[in-house]
Amino acid sequence: GQQVMQIPQYQHVQEGEDFTTYCNSSTTLSNIQWYKQRPGGHPVFLIQLVKSGEVKKQKRLTFQFGEAKKNSSLHITATQTTDVGTYFCAGNTGNQFYFGTGTSLTVIP
Amino acid sequence: DVKVTQSSRYLVKRTGEKVFLECVQDMDHENMFWYRQDPGLGLRLIYFSYDVKMKEKGDIPEGYSVSREKKERFSLILESASTNQTSMYLCASRSGQRTGELFFGEGSRLTVL
Numbered sequence: 001g002q003q004v005m006q007i008p009q010y011q012h013v014q015e016g017e018d019f020t021t022y023c024n025s026s027t028t029l030s031n032i033q034w035y036k037q038r039p040g041g042h043p044v045f046l047i048q049l050v051k052s053g054e055v056k057k058q059k060r061l062t063f064q065f066g067e068a069k070k071n072s073s074l075h076i077t078a079t080q081t082t083d084v085g086t087y088f089c090a091g092n093t094g095n096q097f098y099f100g101t102g103t104s105l106t107v108i109p
Numbered sequence: 110d111v112k113v114t115q116s117s118r119y120l121v122k123r124t125g126e127k128v129f130l131e132c133v134q135d136m137d138h139e140n141m142f143w144y145r146q147d148p149g150l151g152l153r154l155i156y157f158s159y160d161v162k163m164k165e166k167g168d169i170p171e172g173y174s175v176s177r178e179k180k181e182r183f184s185l186i187l188e189s190a191s192t193n194q195t196s197m198y199l200c201a202s203r204s205g206q207r208t209g210e211l212f213f214g215e216g217s218r219l220t221v222l
Contacts, residue, residue: 009149031208042199043152045210088151092208096167099144101151 004091006100014108019076021103023089030094032065032072037102038085046074079107112136113214115200121220128187130217132200138212139205141183143167143175146197146216155198158183190221 003026013019023032031050035043047056049065049072056063062075072091076083086104090097116131134141140159144152144167154167156175164175172194176184183202187194197218201211 006151033210035211042213042215043211044213048208048210050208090152090211096154096157097211098154099152101149 004089004098004100006089006103008103009101010104010106012106012108013079015081016078019079019083019105021074021087021089021105023072023074023091023100025070025091025098027093028069029091030069031092032069033090033092033097034063034072034074035088035090036085037088041085043088076105079105081107081109083107113200113202113212115198115214115217117217118215119218119220121222122190123222124191126190126221128190128219128221130185130187130198130200130219132183132185132202132214133181134183134202134212135181136202136204136212137180138202139180140203141177142201142203142211143173143183143185144199144201145169146199152199155185187219190219192221195219195221 005024033048034046037043053067054065060077064073084107086102088102089100113134142157143155146152153169155173158164158177161180174186197216199216200214203209203211
């Protein structure tokens with residue numbers, strides 16, 4: 001069945017270091033969304049990517065959608081303690097979203 | 110502000126009990142979803158509904174049922190709770206556009222003893 005794999009599962013970084021999480025789908029996606037879940041909180045929508053090769057930026061966050069629309073990445077430049085949380089990708093096949101397993105980010109001050 | 114409200118943040122139930130998890134949204138959204146979240150497994154879709162009285166099975170519907178009698182309310186029912194249903198349950202809603210963002214509730218942490 002449809003699978004969306006996300007790596008790494010955990011990442012610990014020193015404050016100020018960069019961070020990247022990767023999402024890979026077994027099938028072509030019509031679009032992909034990214035969510036952030038703070039510890040003890042619920043997932044909150046960050047962004048949606050639709051076009052092949054699309055790149056979007058939100059301040060220190062850069063989101064990419066692969067040319068084949070099967071993979072995506074989220075890159076955070078110069079992490080801050082406020083970036084702590086779990087980042088999920090959610091791939092849309094046209095009918096429903098399939099969430100990745102998430103990457104839990106810890107930022108060490 | 111958009112709001113998705115889940116009736117209980119924490120529940121403790123015994124094996125075999127019937128469990129109701131309620132979810133209400135105030136955004137007039139057509140689509141509503143129930144996910145469960147477990148460590149290392151991400152969010153897995155249990156059931157979803159694209160309209161009142163409609164329901165569709167997600168990836169892991171076994172042991173669950175749902176009810177959507179009103180547009181704003183989507184209930185998840187565990188007919189006979191089992192210990193492997195101990196989990197965090199998240200309700201979400203979305204407008205009728207099927208590629209729109211999901212708005213999540215705060216979650217209901219269920220423990221089945």
